[in-house]
Amino acid sequence: MKYLNYILIMIGAVIAIYSKAGANQNQYILIAGIIILMFGVYRISKTIPSKYSETDDDNENKEK
Structure with a gap:
């Protein structure tokens, strides 16, 4: 499950960069x-x- 989070981050970053690349x-x-x-x-x-x-x-809290 830990690697799924990193994969989601990478996929999201690649998609965001890809959509921004074109004119x-x-x-x-x-x-x-x-x-x-x-x-x-x-x-x-x-x-x-x-x-x-x-x-x-x-x-x-006890010290106060």
């Missing part, structure tokens, strides 16, 4: 490429843990 750019293809790219980035960002854990928040 007569197709905006619908560009939008589709950006959507696929952002979907891949969103899926990767869900797997990144939070900088602060719940135990850090509890310790800060």
